[in-house]
Amino acid sequence: MHPDFPLPDVTWEPTREFWASAARGALVITRCDACARYVWYPEPPCRHCGGNQLTWTRVSGRGSLFSWSVVHFAWIPQFREQLPFVTGLVALAEDPAVRVVSYIVDCPPAQLRCDMPLRAVFRPLRYPGVAREVMAPLFAPER
Ligand SMILES: [Zn+2]
Numbered sequence: 001m002h003p004d005f006p007l008p009d010v011t012w013e014p015t016r017e018f019w020a021s022a023a024r025g026a027l028v029i030t031r032c033d034a035c036a037r038y039v040w041y042p043e044p045p046c047r048h049c050g051g052n053q054l055t056w057t058r059v060s061g062r063g064s065l066f067s068w069s070v071v072h073f074a075w076i077p078q079f080r081e082q083l084p085f086v087t088g089l090v091a092l093a094e095d096p097a098v099r100v101v102s103y104i105v106d107c108p109p110a111q112l113r114c115d116m117p118l119r120a121v122f123r124p125l126r127y128p129g130v131a132r133e134v135m136a137p138l139f140a141p142e143r
Contacts, residue, residue: 004130004131004132005078005130006076006078006079006127006130007125007127007130007132007133007134008125008134008136010134014041014042014043015042017056018042018056019134019135019136021056021058022122022134022135022136022137023134023135025122025135026058027058027059027060027061027100027120027137028056028057028058028059029042029056029057029059029092029094029098029100030042030054030055030056030057031054031055031056031057032046032048032049032051032053032054033051033053033054033055034046034049034051034053035048035049035051037049037095038057038059038092038094038095038097038098039054040098040099040100042054042056059092059093059094060093060094061119061120061137062092062093062117062118062119062120062142063090063091063092063093063096063100063117063118063119063120063139064090064091064093064096064115064116064117064118065088065089065090065091065104065112065113065114065115065116065118065139066088066089066090066091066096066099066114066115067088067089067114068086068087068088068089068104068112069086069087069088070084070085070086070109071083071084071085071086071087072084078127078128078129078130079127080128081128084109085103086103086104086105086107086109086112087101087102087103087104088101088102088103088104088112088139089101090102090104090118090139100137102136102137102138102139103136103138103139104118104138104139104140105121105123105138105139105140106121106140106141107140107141111141116141117141117142118139118140118141118142119139119140119141119142120137120138120139121137121138121139121140122135122136122137122138123135123136123138124136
């Protein structure tokens with residue numbers, strides 16, 4: 001566990017570019033150089049063709065809600081202040097088979113619906129007792 005837990009480790013090589021892009025307000029996903037399909041989780045080989053070269057590619061940030069969970073209890077104490085919160089799987093517009101895990105924000109949990117259109121919004125992740133913050137792509141209803 002790194003010292004700024006539960007913040008993501010933005011220096012970890014497989015996801016370093018994801019967080020660096022989020023800090024610039026861009027959502028990026030790896031794409032296979034050989035077959036051009038999006039590949040997520042961002043680690044070779046490509047699940048479609050076995051290609052070993054993946055390139056970070058900016059996507060629109062639009063997607064739809066595939067599934068979600070409303071969290072009412074914090075097993076990890078650093079999450080207590082934000083209860084209740086919603087974590088979800090967002091199917092990206094570019095390829096709905098690519099599903100990104102994030103917080104779903106700006107929507108009362110009772111109004112969440114399968115397939116509702118969402119868009120990425122970039123907000124800092126902050127946790128009590130952790131001095132740093134990390135900009136992250138969260139998802140909010142498309143209005
Ligand atoms: Zn491929």
